[in-house]
Amino acid sequence: MYQQFQNQNSSLQIAYSRSNLPVPIWRGVQLHSIYDPIKEAENFITSAFAPLREKKNLLIFGLGFGYHIASLLKKLNEEGLQTTVMVIEPEEEIYRKFLEIIGPGSFKIIAGKSVRDLYRDQNFIDFLCKKPGIIRHPASFNLHVEYFKELLSYRATNTVAELREICELPKNSELDCLLGNFAPDTHLFEIAKYEVMEQDFFLMEMLNAISATVKEGRA
Amino acid sequence: MKRILIINLRRFGDIFYSAQMIGGLLDKYPTAEIYYLTYQESVRAAHVFSQLQGLYTIDREKLGILLKGGPFSMAHAFKELRNCLQNVGFEWDLIVNISNCSVSAFLTSYLSHAKENYKGIRYSTNGTLEFSDDWIAWANEIMVDLAITPFSYMEIFQKSLEFNSNLQTRVELVHSKEHDISTHNVFSKLHDFRASEKVYVVALQLSASTSDKSASYEEAVQLIQNIFDHQNLYPLLLVGPSENERVFARKLNADLENTLFVVESDFIGLNSVLRTVDLLLTVDTSIKHLAAIQNTKLLELQFNTNLLFKMPANSGSPVVLLNREKIDHFQPCAQFIADCCSHIVQNKSLSLEAPAGASLFEYSLEHGFSLIKTGSQEIREMHAYYSYQRACVTFALELKLESMLCNVSKELLAEYREILSNILAAYREISQDGEASASKIFNAINKLEPANYNMSPFKTLLAVRKGQVQSRFSNDVESNRKIFKEFLLNAKDEFADLKQLIINKQGSVSRRVRIPTQEREEYEI
Incomplete structure (x- = not known):
């Protein structure tokens, strides 16, 4: 009925439709019509x-x-x-x-x-x-x-560990060292409440404030 | 060469309003490079300023989405914000935060970290609000609670930055040649249309952000009709690019038998229009400030008393306040406004009688709002209170004593004595108690206020100093006690200077001989 490309080691096979177009078949499931x-x-x-x-x-x-x-x-x-x-x-x-x-x-x-x-x-x-x-x-x-x-x-965790990953902080950069003072699962809202506000923490607080203005706007 | 960053995270009107700030900065620092930081959603307003070296933006909408939670982490928002600010950098000689909101205060703290290169507000490293100077402290500690605003925010910054009240530098705007030519062509035809005598074109902007600030449909019809009927005025309706305004204009035009010129444009196009018209009559603050920048004559209409003193335009611009509750018929008001327009375009003085419900003010940078005409006792009292507050604050913060305060100096001196006695009592209490607790200091601060809660220079200065000292407090009670004691001593000296100025101005010898009493009090402290 149609030509078939097969590679025994792969989950992917390629078949050809009646209109002679390639159709992928993944683990036996064809992803497009085999006719047209x-x-x-x-x-x-x-x-x-x-x-x-x-x-x-x-x-x-x-x-x-x-x-x-x-x-x-x-x-x-x-x-x-x-x-x-x-x-x-x-x-x-x-x-x-x-x-x-x-x-x-x-x-x-x-x-x-x-x-x-x-x-x-x-x-x-x-x-x-x-x-x-x-x-x-x-x-x-x-x-x-x-x-x-x-x-x-998917739900983000909003933790220090996540911040490190997402921001791809260079090792021993200023912010990386600062975050080293917190447990990896510390919530990011918490670090802004740290006793002494470091420069980057002002950005955290700024985000909290923006979040409030956006919510006000929506309300 | 100075590199100056203006932070303004507000809407269009406030962005245009900040032109006074740009002009003032260029006046004071002619070779300065001025940059502007605003939200992405407001940037098209800032694009009209041609003298800016650069514009930075923060995409609040995107940050808002990233801060919604769910799949987005606060870390995404942090990364986005940090990337936005990477271009801004930290190499600024001066950062002027004119937004006066918590977002801009945190932003200023970030950009001016470990430096004192800012004007406005920011947060200290212990999380308390910091003020760059007395004027900013006053605006944030006291003005926010006042029913009437004795100074606008831009005036506060002009004081804070010590601008000359007679600004020389003109703020230049971006113009579109294409718009300039087409506007000129349209207006020449308009003038030809009524060429037999000198005709002045009055542009009207009658819609504002809320309905209480806008002219109602009936008011708009009467205003336009009165300008139409005026022998040397011709109306032109300005509308913004929104469907509501288009519908409003179409309906008006249908009722006026399609005789009304209607201009719809964006901000850049509006510049060309405002340059060509003879006068702008407006209820909207954004366009008012845009007109003020290019010295277009303007007459502002206000329907809301509470907003009267908040955002004045340039020096010399008149404002008609209309109190709808006191107006039985709008026609006399519409006639009065048309007459005002005619006087303004012909540079005649505004000596017209105001009808019931209408009041006429004029604004100047040096003296604020002057009341020109009103039939309302309530407005007279409101204006007197405004002027008195203005005088009190100027005296307290700049030691400029006006005759208005000299007239009430007996009461002021009584208040001085009361506050001084409160300061002495607080000083003794704090000095005698070796183990002052945090709450004891807090109570002592609160007890400094005099029993009389009216506005005065002494109360103004006290509130400013209180705001400043409280922002220096930390968790260390002993250090707070030291700071508080130092504050009391300084306040006492400052108050004595104020008192002395009042006495000198009065020329009262009998009061001067009381100085030894004052010295004895100082010795006790």
Whole structure:
């Protein structure tokens, strides 16, 4: 019925659709239609995009071989929309094979990162701050449902240890030494209440004050 | 060459208002490089200043998202903020924090850490609020609680930075050539339209941020109609780029049979318009300050008495205060305002009789608001109180004694004696008790206030010094006691100087012979 690429050591197999387009199969689960992946993607995007038309940024859960993303970009282009697209793909191998067979696209991809590492990725954080609309590629999402659930329910710890990691502080830098006075699980609100305010602690207090003004604004 | 950073984390009106600060700084330090730090959401207002060397921004919206919690860590916000401020750096000769809010105070502490290169407020390393000088301390310790503001915040900073009251340096604004040309073309046609006699174009901005500050629809119609009907005035309605204002303008224009010129523009475009019109009549503070920067003649309308003395524009600008509760018919007020407009554009003095509910003021940097016309006793009293407070504060902080205070000097001297006696009592109490507790010091400070709670120079100075000494207190009670004793001695001397000035001004020999009593009191301390 269709040609199949097989590598016994890999979880990834490549099949070819009736329309002769490559379709990734991850651990036996095919990520696009084996009949007509483009048609399937167009139908999917028509319904998934409609409620997100006003969004300037879209976050796609699952890359597959990107037929749904190509369809989305085509739709954005047709409608003259300047929307930025970022794709999260849990499996690096799928991404590598995508690059090899399909080639890079005009969208950002973050692949193969754990959820925890994703929340340490500045590009991802910056993108989330733009309040993107989320499109879930059904086959990829169902395949990595635990990963995406974790991604959506992730909670930061706001601890000294987290600050060290996120800020990637150089060892023995002034702030690194200051933080050395606190247990790694100390909450960041607590360090601002330290008896003597060090220079960087003023920024912590400043953030507390900004947080209050933002809340007031919302109220 | 001085590098100066102005921190202003407020909205458009306050950003335009800070032009007076930029002008003052350039006047005082002609070769200074001035930089500006504001929120991203307000930066387009700061873009109009052409003399700034650089603009820095903090993206409050992004920080707000990062501080919401959930998946975002406070560490993300910290990293973002630190990155924003990395470009700002710490190499400043002077940091002027004109925001006067806790966010800007922490920011100033961060940027001026271990230096004394700031003006305004910041937090000390023990977390208490620090004031750069007496004026800033007064504004934060006392002015915030006053019903009437005797000095605007910009005046406070002008005093704090010791600016000359007669500023020479003009703040220059960014102009768009394209806007200048198109505005000029439109206005030449407007003048041609009524070319038989000299016609002055009055731009009207009748919407403000809240409805109580804005002209109502009926008031707007009457105002515009009166300007239309005036023999040498022609109205032009200014609207901001918002749908509400467009709807307001469309409705007005439909009622005025589409005869009204309506101009919608952003801030840069507005500069061109304001340069071309003969007068701006406005209820909005942002545009008022923008007009004041380029010396466009202006008449401000205020509907809210409480806001009257808060944000004056340039010297010489008049304000009409309208008390809606006292106005039965708006027509006489609209007529009065149109007449005021006519007098202002023709440089005539404003000697018109104010109708019921209307009062006319004029503002100057040196004397504050002068009351020109009012029919209201309440407004007269409010203005007298404003002037008295102003005189008290100036005397306490700058030793400038006005005749107004000389008239009440007997009461002032009585108050001086009461405060001095309180200082002596506090000093004795603290000196005699070898184990003063923190609460004892606190109580002693509170007991310094005189029983009479009216405004006076002595109370002003006392409150300023109290604010300053309390910010120096730490957890060490013994050190606090020492600081407090030192404070009492200094306050006593300062108060004696104030008293002496009043006595000298009065020329009362009988009071001067009382000096030995004063010396005896000093000896006791």
